[in-house]
Amino acid sequence: MCTNYAAARRDQLFKHFGVEAPDSPWREEVYKDYSAPIIRRADSGNKAQLATFGIVPRRHIPEGVKVFDTMNARAETVGAKRSFSGAWKKLQLCLIPCEAIYEPNYESGKAVRWRIGMSNGEPFAVAGLWREWNEPEGPALSFTMLTLNAEEHPLMKRFHKPGSEKRSVVIVRPDEYDDWLSVKSPDEARTFLNLYPAGSMHAEADPAPPRKAKTADA
Numbered sequence: 001m002c003t004n005y006a007a008a009r010r011d012q013l014f015k016h017f018g019v020e021a022p023d024s025p026w027r028e029e030v031y032k033d034y035s036a037p038i039i040r041r042a043d044s045g046n047k048a049q050l051a052t053f054g055i056v057p058r059r060h061i062p063e064g065v066k067v068f069d070t071m072n073a074r075a076e077t078v079g080a081k082r083s084f085s086g087a088w089k090k091l092q093l094c095l096i097p098c099e100a101i102y103e104p105n106y107e108s109g110k111a112v113r114w115r116i117g118m119s120n121g122e123p124f125a126v127a128g129l130w131r132e133w134n135e136p137e138g139p140a141l142s143f144t145m146l147t148l149n150a151e152e153h154p155l156m157k158r159f160h161k162p163g164s165e166k167r168s169v170v171i172v173r174p175d176e177y178d179d180w181l182s183v184k185s186p187d188e189a190r191t192f193l194n195l196y197p198a199g200s201m202h203a204e205a206d207p208a209p210p211r212k213a214k215t216a217d218a
Helices: 010-017 082-089 174-181 186-190
Strands: 005-007 035-042 045-053 072-074 093-105 112-118 124-135 138-149 167-169 201-205
Touching: 010 045, 010 093, 035 124, 035 174, 045 174, 072 082, 072 167, 082 124, 082 138, 082 186, 093 138, 093 174, 124 174
Parallel strands: 045 138, 072 138
Antiparallel strands: 005 093, 035 045, 035 093, 093 112, 093 124, 112 201, 124 138, 138 167
16 A cells, blocks of 8 residues: 655656646645645546545545545455445546655564655656545545555565555556556456566665654743
8 A cells, every 4th residue: 555655746747747747736745635646638638637645535524434544445346445436437547646655664673664666766657546526616636546465576565564464556557658548448447457567666765754843832
């Protein structure tokens, strides 16, 4: 799974993905309910737009319902889970441009954040789903990342707590970006849901900076 990642920078969207960057800015590191660019198929070609990380934003969880996370969608059950099935069946597919994803590694005996990206240092795209919401200020988008079991993956099996299921986001090959956004059926979409070769990936420890201590008001 992935709940924190580094979004592709503005200049990378055109250089690597061939799309113009959205006008509004976004943060370098993305967490739940943060806005970041996604790429969708549009009538005039592929288009980058800002969307909220988590296909069901917290503000849309009904009052009285326990807060739940939707940053990741399990590829094995995406067509059956209420939060994701509508977007999956409607083929609301997107690319999520990234510089890196972050995952916890416990090999030292404690959780250490690791940065995972491509061995060539280039940005990459995670396979995702998008949804549109009606907001007071107008339509807004949200998204989720598709994930797969990674128990047998040489790299991605190294992350998450001991004893927990190992999972990985689905990374789309650059030569398949347009094909992924243009699929005609859920069955065809499933042919893209594969783990990326470990030999083309790079990972290293990258602990998050310590949080600033809160200070009492003067």
